Amino acid sequence: MDQPLASPDRGTFAGDQPLVLALPKGRILDELAPLLGAAGIVPAADFHGSSRRLRFETNDPALDVVRVRSFDVATFVAFGAAQIGICGADVLMEFDYPEIYAPLDLGIGRCRVSVAEPVGESETETLGRRSRVAVATKYPNIARRHFATKGIQAEVVHLNGAMELAPSLGLAKLIVDLVQTGSTLKANGLAETEVIAQISSRLIVNRTALKTRPEAIGDWLSRFRAALDKVAA
Numbered sequence: 001m002d003q004p005l006a007s008p009d010r011g012t013f014a015g016d017q018p019l020v021l022a023l024p025k026g027r028i029l030d031e032l033a034p035l036l037g038a039a040g041i042v043p044a045a046d047f048h049g050s051s052r053r054l055r056f057e058t059n060d061p062a063l064d065v066v067r068v069r070s071f072d073v074a075t076f077v078a079f080g081a082a083q084i085g086i087c088g089a090d091v092l093m094e095f096d097y098p099e100i101y102a103p104l105d106l107g108i109g110r111c112r113v114s115v116a117e118p119v120g121e122s123e124t125e126t127l128g129r130r131s132r133v134a135v136a137t138k139y140p141n142i143a144r145r146h147f148a149t150k151g152i153q154a155e156v157v158h159l160n161g162a163m164e165l166a167p168s169l170g171l172a173k174l175i176v177d178l179v180q181t182g183s184t185l186k187a188n189g190l191a192e193t194e195v196i197a198q199i200s201s202r203l204i205v206n207r208t209a210l211k212t213r214p215e216a217i218g219d220w221l222s223r224f225r226a227a228l229d230k231v232a233a
């Protein structure tokens, strides 16, 4: 796993500065919009446009938002560069940062992390007789841990997308990837063979920030809880 060099929490800063909320760009952000609205968070006007800016003020002078890649939300929060954030449980499982507390399931971004193989092949069935397997994935740690529980060493081919191409192009017989409708697997001649974990997006908090700024962070947790109730009603 690539780890930033500095120690976690170096960025957890003084109480008079705005809290920073790290938001993932991409699909979660689209699903998140009603929840942010219900929590009363209105980012500066250019947040949803084509601005090249990455940090935005909000209607609340005590909160700024930053827009980063989904995988990087966890890293910004673990290192205290952002005090709170929103990302998929898949990302939390992959990094397993002890500095992150994930108190709230937001119920969006629902999918699962699964193992898949080419339709008609029985790689998964023969796994019990093997000690190693090649796996293409964006989740090397999840894949290694999953196969290790079966006593199998996963030789990971680390890709950042298009895992579904790996079996047909001879990179690896198995993939570990996200599945929601299953249509991406189907379109690429693959079938889901095992579900490793059910996934949804979580509100995450830097543990040190929770200790140093308990009122501010506690207040945001309450606002997100209330927003979830409001959106569900």
Ligand SMILES: Nc1ncnc2c1ncn2[C@@H]1O[C@H](COP(=O)(O)OP(=O)(O)OP(=O)(O)O)[C@@H](O)[C@H]1O
Pocket (backbone or CB within 6 Å): 024, 025, 026, 027, 028, 069, 070, 071, 087, 088, 089, 090, 091, 109, 110, 111, 178, 179, 180, 181, 199, 200, 201
């Ligand atoms: N098909 C899906 N259905 C529901 N949720 C998904 C799906 N794919 C991904 N997710 C969730 O959304 C998060 C972000 O998805 P993904 O990694 O595909 O990023 P993205 O939106 O394409 O942006 P980027 O890769 O540029 O950061 C994942 O970590 C996962 O929690």
Ligand SMILES: O=P(O)(O)OC[C@H]1O[C@H](OP(=O)(O)OP(=O)(O)O)[C@H](O)[C@@H]1O
Pocket (backbone or CB within 6 Å): 027, 160, 161, 162, 177, 178, 179, 180, 181, 182, 183, 184, 185
């Ligand atoms: O089961 P489905 O409903 O087909 O969804 C699964 C697909 O969704 C995600 O990809 P995404 O669309 O985010 O593309 P990317 O991984 O290339 O970013 C995931 O990596 C799968 O490829």
